[in-house]
Amino acid sequence: MHDTGTPPRQPGPAGGAQEAAPSKHARRFGLPIATCLVMGNIIGGGIFLLPASVAPFGTISLVAFGVLTIGAIALALVFGRLAERDPRTGGPYVYAREAFGDFAGFLAAWSYWITTWVSNAALAVAAVGYLDVLMPVNDHRWSACLAALVLQLLPAAANFAGTRYVGAVQLVATVLKFLPLLLVAVGGLFFFDSGNLGPFRASGDGPVGAVSAAAAILLFSYLGVESAAVSAGEVRDPRRNVGRATILGTLGAALVYLLGTLAVFGTVAHDKLVGSTAPFSDAVDVMFGGSWGGTAVACAALVSMVGALNGWTLLSAQTPYAAAKDGLFPGAFGKKKRGVPTVGVLVTVVLASLLTVYNYTAGSGGVFESLVLITTFTATVPYLLATAAQIHFLVSGQRERVDRARLVRDGVLAGVAFAFSMWLVGGSGYAAVYQGVLFLFVGVLVYAVMAARRQRAATEAKG
Structure with a gap:
């Protein structure tokens, strides 16, 4: 496979270098764990x-899924090309x-970091709703709040224990959530009734x-495709894997998305599905009888969300780490x-815990939901910058040797991925984009301080 650009520069200690992991608890991810990281972060709750x-749009929504899948795969291919070119932790940054x-x-880095910790709070709060199916935690807001905090702390504990444990939790969580979803997706085809x-x-x-x-509803289903690229420094043979x-x-x-949605469409009557609050539970009840579908799906959803929290917690630290190595985030992050x-x-x-506590104490669900919507915009900023960077590398001729066919192919992929990223921005909505830009402007102030500190340090070093 030809390289898409010039060989990446080998950074020194202040340039995002990847140090060797000295601890037995630190282990680089192989292909299976890296794949689980991507899949686990894409598939949340x-x-x-x-x-x-x-369902209110009809089965034409499956066509929308197909179109979005093409865009997501193009974006995934672009991240793969970029990681092949520069396999350092930080990805889009x-x-x-x-x-x-x-x-x-x-x-x-700033926009991606905002996305991760706000999303973690949202995931934990949403997971409490599924936990309530198994045990009554929503009877009082403080018990619900405590449950949400515990759901965040458990994945964090795995992260503090080291990448070895992060990878193990991610592998187990992905398998445990993938199997029941695949069971419904494949098993539902045997109960498929076109009349539904x-x-x-x-x-x-x-x-x-x-x-x-x-x-517009499905656009954000594929957020997380960048997960392996963000953690490239922790992946074995990153240019390949x-x-x-x-x-x-x-x-x-x-x-899972396409087969699962198709299976539910074919097992649950359309009129019932439109008003359903637990479509997979309804599908399980139709397939196997009884009323245990809600419990089964609640367990699968909890596993899915804990796995997503585990992966997103790691990613929340990786991008600031890379930026800190370059002096663009406080040094402690590095x-x-x-x-x-x-x-x-x-x-x-x-930060995620404080936002969670605020959600339960302020009683301002609208504010919390607005913050979550903002992350749908901030998540796409790194996508746009990364795909624009790939286009820049291709157009500027930063290549080891000319391969016209590869150049055209990579250019088309980058163009599709950029269009997909713009579509994501458009799907965020005017309010989310407006408020998200305000969050970015706060980052400008942080950048001004960090850039000034770097310049002063450089001046003192010369003097």
């Missing part, structure tokens, strides 16, 4: 409501900084309008123990 969310300089790299599908276009919109409307893990993880998630940037994990847990 939202999949358990997706069939009901898109590293690519944006190399292509466009410190400020672009900082924006990628309902109309192809149930919303009454035209084909393009119906696909776009369904896609990051791209493979990204593609395999994205394809695995797409398989220290590792057992292969994990523990300060980044600690700060993420504290």
